[in-house]
Amino acid sequence: METYGKILLIAMPAFLGLVLFEKWFAWRKGVDNVNTQDMISSLLSGVTNVTKDVLGISIAIYGYGWLLENLSIYNIKATWLTYVVAFLVLDFSGYAVHRIQHRYNFFWNGHLVHHSSEEFNLACALRQSISGLVKIFAIFLLPAALLGVPEKVIAVVAPLHLFAQFWYHTVHIKKMGFLEKIIVTPSHHRVHHAINLEYLDKNYSQIFIFWDKLFGTFQEELPDKPPVYGITRPVQTWNPIKINFQHVALLIKDAWHTQNWKDKIRIWLMPTGWRPADVSEKYPIYKINDVYDFKKYTTYLLPFMRSWLWVQLIALLLFISYLFGSIAHIGAPGIFLYGVFIFLFVYAFSELMDNHKMAWIWEFVKFIYAAIIIISTKDWFRLNDISPYLKYFILFYLLISLTMTGYFCMGFKRIAMQEANNI
Template sequence: MEAYGQILLIAMPAFFGLVLFEKFYGIWKGNDTVPLNDMIASLSSGITNVTKDVLGLSLAVISYQWLHSKLGFFQIEDSWLVYLIAFFALDFAGYWTHRIAHEYNLFWNNHIIHHSSEEFNLACALRQSISSIVKIFAIFLLPAALLGVPPEVIAIVAPLHLFAQFWYHTRHIGKMGFLEKIIVTPSHHRVHHAINPEYLDKNYGQIFIFWDKWFGTYQEEQDDIPAVYGVTRPVRTWNPIKINFMHLWLLIKDAWRTEKWSDKLKIWFMPLGWRPDDVTEKYPVDKIEDVYHFEKYNPELSKGLLIWSFGQLIVLLLLISYLFSNLAAIGSPGIFYYGAFIFLTVYSYTELMDRNPNAWAWELLKSAFAFYILLSSGDWFGLNSYLPGAVYFLVFYLALSFILSIWFSSKKESMVIAN
């Protein structure tokens, strides 16, 4: 947990810098693919994901350590070969968990957030799940366990494998020649994120594209079929916490509403999109029928609200950097209180971006929670000892945030700004 937090302290500013670079590069080239509202929502989703992971809020069905101890028939010496095998094994496991997430109702809820953006850019790579509480990933690492790859090696290689999936979420890189036959490229991944019928549910590979070619899920990007991004049941919100659980909520409602007991059970394990006939008829859901003619989600936001939302994001990045730097010092249950504050902050300002007139209530809850911590401890998890007087700045931020939330909640925006 602490080691991963230290890694993120390096990775977060690097990713943020690259997202901004893509933004300004697109403006310079006259092809801005990173609308500011979408970027804020994507980075906010990334914040919730890394917070959840660092706090260890997940449960593995089977741990890799257990698999290795029970099934490790061989023992590979600690050399470059064991790291190479680990990398391939992780990619093999990633392909299958990724594919399952797209093919079955139950597992799609863990992945919908990643596809929820109607844009395709580096920021959307950071839309990662907080709803994957129960993980099955280790099951597909069976080949690595059989070959005796130590758990310590998997722990080192796994973050590298994950971060290596960031760069190809862009529209600014075309096809890459012979590399198209070996690794996942931006062209391959544009296909994967597209909702065009020709592209849907293809190219599941994470680093290597040959898994898709071997297992029949490969699709090349066509020049005459421009990719359209998003999900076929559009999410219509910037709030990443809502997005993470909306598919699960639909499944729960459908299971409750359907009259057949067999359908109440079957719905969870059927192919993605399947709904009982009686529920489909009585409770239709919004679905994109023509991918080339639909209105992207873009609620009216003034320039002031957009700038303030970006400011909220910056404050949050600074606060989680402090959390990740001081996990051991803050300790438990303090880190979980801190995590709750982060989630409340994201929820409140993304509700404001959604133009929810009741967004101020979430801001009130966030502020009340933060002031309770400040008043009961006289500090913000030890921040004053690092930066004397920092608590006063935090109080000022909380007060300003609440006042502006009421102001923006009451205003009727008149100017649509996406960039």
């Protein structure tokens, strides 16, 4: 946990800098596809995901260490060739997992957040799942385990493999010549994120595109079919926590409502998007039928609200940086209590972006939670070791945050009343 947290302290500013550079670049070109709320929602999704990972809130079934210990035939030393083999095996594993996530209802829940943005930019690469608490896919690393690839090699290669998937989430890099035949390029991944009928469920590869070509899931980006991004049942919220559990909530409700007992069981492993016939008829849900004619999700930005969203984002990144840099110093159970605060922060923040008139309630819960910690411990997770006055600054900031949220919620109510009077 501590090592991963230190790595993220370096990676986060780099990712944020690239996201902001892309926004500036798009603005300069006059094709700004980095909507403020959408970008912040993506960053919030990244924050929740890395917080879950750093705190180790997941259960690995048949983890790689277990496979290595029980199934290895050889014991390979950690040479440069070992790292190459591990990278290729990990890439194939990524392809297989990715394909399963797209094809089956239950597993789609752990991946749809990545596709939930209706834009395609570097920020949406940070939309990663927090709902995958149980990890079962180490089995796809079986070839590496059989060959005896050391666990430390996988530990090094895995984050490199993940970070290498960031750069191709952009519309600003067009076709890349001969590289299109070897690696996943922005053009390939634009196809993957598109909801055009021609592009659905294509290009699952993560680094090397030859997996798609080998298994028949490759599709080239067509010049006369510009990709349209998102998912066919749009999430219609900026809240990454809600997005993470929307699909599984629908599966649970459908399984409950259907009168067919066979459907109650098979719904989980049916193709993605499948619903029982009786439920689909009685409880219809909105689905995009014409990808070239639908309204993208958007919300109001009241006066001063855009500036306040940036203030909140900076504050959140400061809070998360302190957690990642002080995991060992804070210790357990403090780091988990801190994690609850981060999730409350994200939820309250995104409810505000969604223009919910009752967003102040979540902000109030966040304030009370933090105030109880500060009052009961007379500290903020060992922050007294730096300065005994910083906890009062945090309390003051949280009070300002509550006040500003209340102010904006009053604005949302006024707008709702005006719209009601105009109907």
